[in-house]
Amino acid sequence: MNIRKVKKSDNKHLADLIRAAFVEYNAPREGTVFSDPTTDNLFELFLNEKSVLWVAENDGEILGCCGIYPTNGMPLGCAELVKFYLLAKARGNGLGTKLMQQSIESAKELGYSEIYIETLPEFDNAVGMYERAGFEKLDKPLGDSGHTGCDIWMIKRLWSEE
Template sequence: MNNKLKNEIGTIRSFNRFYTNVLGLLDQHILESTFSLSEVRVLHEIEKIEKCTSKKLSEILCMDAGYLSRILKKFEKYGMIEKRRTPEDARAYFLYVTQIGKEKMNELNACSDEQIFNLIHPLTEEEQSRLVRNMTSIENILTEGKRIKFEDITIRHDVRAGDAGYITYLHGLIYKQEYNYSIAFEGYVAQSFCEFLLNYNPNCDRLWLAEYYGEVIGCIGVVGHGDRAQLRWFLLHPNYRGIGLGKRLLNCALSYCREKGFKFVFLDTTNDLETAIAMYTKAGFIKVAEKKNNSWREDLTELEFEMQL
């Protein structure tokens, strides 16, 4: 284990100690109730999981079956859950939260909301947003984005301070990691945004930004040139691909071009962006030109696509 990894592990463990202390997770009873953190989590999962069984609970929570059984007996004793035989197997039971259990969960949820409110209330609005973004990033990284919900992604088209700089940063980072482009490419993107911002015309130019809990995760832009529109800066963060976001952004841009009465829309790309090229072709774009471009990497071919609207 090298020193860098040791330091990272130490930082994570330090954060874990800090956060469990902040939320009082080491207390025997959580939120000043008669229940432990494990018990509250079990009750929450029973309420959330459809056709919940003790086996499914044990697998999801990675909890010992004997320990889980004792918790379930306690809940039954207090009338907080009930068991109903499954139609498929008379020996198995579905678990349901009773009205008493739901009232207790509502009480605990209210206490938890108040606890978090007291924690973040002293923070500024920007600090609160940054805290949520960072927590969301932690969850996405550790679950490989499996919990991302499309409905939690928003798309806006008002250009705000810092947008162009952050998108330029994403282009430089992602194209270096995935295609080994040089920093000259980031300079090219920065120059294109400089021209866009200095000559921005809301009647024919637009920039869309996809956000996930306030973090910019994708973008696409349109720049007007007379009766032709240029499609630019089409980019998705790797963690948010494969969920239909790229198609949605492209449709936003093409709908805008039709709405503004452009006769043609064109774009420049490179031969190694196969996924994007497939999407353009499917949308109706046709390749009209190509030329060698070694500005960002050797053996690169620049392609121009066009579509009549």
């Protein structure tokens, strides 16, 4: 198992992996990352110096991704945990937790004090994972992700971790 930063050659694989999760869970496609045009060009999106996208692979097969991104309109010191998706066969073995922890550590290294995430009820297993990791639900969205189809918003304060 290898966790590394995104490469340009990952773009199509990651877009397919992300969209497959929406199909698998019958999640809304409009107003979500499914229809977001940046999903097809993640390498380019994550060239932003205050961002990082981690990719998990095994024997050359991409199994998942998770990253940190300074979404427009976020409060000062807050970044978004984004593009957190795994292939079905890669779930349930701790890989998701590893990817999320790598992203949280990256957020700290990049100087962020909070991480925000938005998701959907269809991804209820992930919501439980976020809650166990210390994310708390919010009453309204933060920032301007453009993902108006998401209706679960959560935040994690990094300064409370030791």
